[in-house]
Amino acid sequence: MQVGESARPPLSRLVWTALGGVSIAFHLWLIFSGLVPNLISRPLHMALAVPWVFLFMARPGPARWTGAVFTAAGVAGCLYVALNESALGDQYGSLEGDFQVWLAAALIVTVLEMARRAIGWPLPVIAAAALLYGLLGQHLPGEFGHPGLPVASFLGTIVVAEGGLWGSLTGVSVNIVAVFVIMGAVLNAGEAGEGFMNLALAAAGHLRGGAAKVSVLSSALFGSISGSASANVASTGAITLPTMRRLGYPRALAGAVEAVASSGGQIMPPLMGAGAFVMVELTGIPYTRIMAAALLPALLYFLTVWVGINAFARRHDLRPVAAADRPPARVVAVTAGFFLVPFAVLLERMFVGGYTPQYAAASAILAAFVLLLFDARLRPAFLRTLRRLEVVALAAGRQIAVIASIILCAGLIISVLGQTGLGVKITSLILSAGGNQLWPALLLTAAACLLLGMEVPTTAAYVICVSVAGPALQDLGLDPLVANLFVFWFALLSTITPPVCGAVFIAAGMVEENWLKVAASAMALGVGLYVIPLGMVANPGLIALADAPVLAVVLAVKLAVGLAALSRGIIANHGTAARLLLVAAGLAVVFVDPGAILGG
Helix, strand or coil: CCCCHHHCCHHHHHHHHHHHHHHHHHHHHHHHCCCCCHHHHHHHHHHHHHHHHHHHCCCCCHHHHHHHHHHHHHHHHHHHHHHCHHHHHCCCCCCCHHHHHHHHHHHHHHHHHHHHHHHCCHHHHHHHHHHHHHHHHHHCCCCCCCCCCCHHHHHHHHHCCCCHHHCHHHHHHHHHHHHHHHHHHHHHHCCHHHHHHHHHHHHHCCCCCHHHHHHHHHHHHHHHHHCCHHHHHHHHHHHHHHHHHHCCCCHHHHHHHHHHHHHHHHHCCCCCCCHHHHHHHHHCCCHHHHHHHHHHHHHHHHHHHHHHHHHHHHHHCCCCCCHHHCCCHHHHHHHHHHHHHHHHHHHHHHHHCCCCHHHHHHHHHHHHHHHCCECCCCCECHHHHHHHHHHHHHHHHHHHHHHHHHHHHHHHHHHHHHHHCHHHHHHHHHHHHCCCCHHHHHHHHHHHHHHHHCCCCHHHHHHHHHHHHHHHHHHCCCCHHHHHHHHHHHCCHHHCCCCCCHHHHHHHHHHCCCHHHHHHHHHHHCHHHHHHHHHHHHCHHHHCCCCCHHHHHHHHHHHHHHHHHHHHHHHCCCCHHHHHHHHHHHHHHHHCCHHHHCCC
């Protein structure tokens, strides 16, 4: 439950709980209802999201009054599209009459303002610039101008056709992401969070630097369902950061550990935030194969962090967590079941049952709902369950709305790129700037991801960057899945890399330390985030776990050796010459081509 929600009047909480319940019911109903036309389900998805952003999240005063106006306009526009789905389908993406032009303008402005209120200015500013380019780009000289698009056709494709606002990206938000958000909300409302922490404490608390390693394990587990580095830091950090400080960890190191571990949660299967589902839509590759491809690189990332913590632990003589502060085995076994049971159902339904990810998630949600009845001692309580259901409804409704705001706004950008041909032109620019060479193009793409990731959520940065840079990388011979994973990883750079590093900012505030000191330690600990995507390009077999598991594991071991040397070279308290030698050896092992050595 968000800060301030408990202070809402009981009637207000009841209304929002009911709306959250409607949103949950709607998205689960879509899974079992069969085929619902996209021009019905997707506008209704936005209609359910609008009030959360403009009213629930608004501060009292003018923002709430203007939010009421935007809510009325947005809901009315969405209902118009949904109720007239059949007639609009016959217009073939072109607006008819002044009313529909005003409708399109109202919906587009509402989406831009939704994104601004949900996540800040950068993404809606990019989307507004793209829209202006679509409307006025014919007046630009040179190759970056376009011939001009009729306003009725340009706006109609965005608003009354299955493109733009109601395109495939929004379909991912409606049909898949929302369901996993609901699953995460149900797990977090019960004992699953305590289960994550207890399992991590039991597994790593007794080790040197144990509190930091607990943070890594708990953040990997929690991040696999939260998909948000910021949410990870705020939740697991509330427990791990005070523990690290109590055991004598330097403030900068404690904050860095939590920021780096929490960022890694977004690349950890099975969920990987919303990015994995968007990747399915953009590549056409099945979700299970993407999970398999992402698994070894994610494990390598956490292994690198683990090695870095060992180096820091020796430097600062960091003690294990005291035995009295570690939970007994029975408590670990019981509380771990609160997330292991739903996860087992999810994976069984997908890999054994052969069902779709959203159907598997719905089954896991059912199991998690049953577990809400019980506490850590397996005692049921009716009133506590009602309070938990309230938390689920409020959290799911709000989180679905925030993700919808991001994806709807990103959909505007993708539509403009496609309609105007701007995406192809930027692709050509990247190819020419990189001299038609892969590695310069990769570095340009990495820089673009870092810039886009500043104050823009990872999923939005990934979608925009892969839309313009992905084709260029593929034209240079990069496998589509490697290209997408490369861009997705580098979209995460801004979580720990200055000047804008959201996870670091939050962690620094929680430990009351200068954020630049936290960022410096985070970049050293999180070196794998910078190197592993490049390692995937140099060793494409690393992501072939589903097709060539032996080769993938061999390459993973090779990269693990190189990354361990690299991490120790950066962090360990050796002499300068030894550190430089370790860094050079680590990079050589990561990027060496075994085929070239073997003459293949």
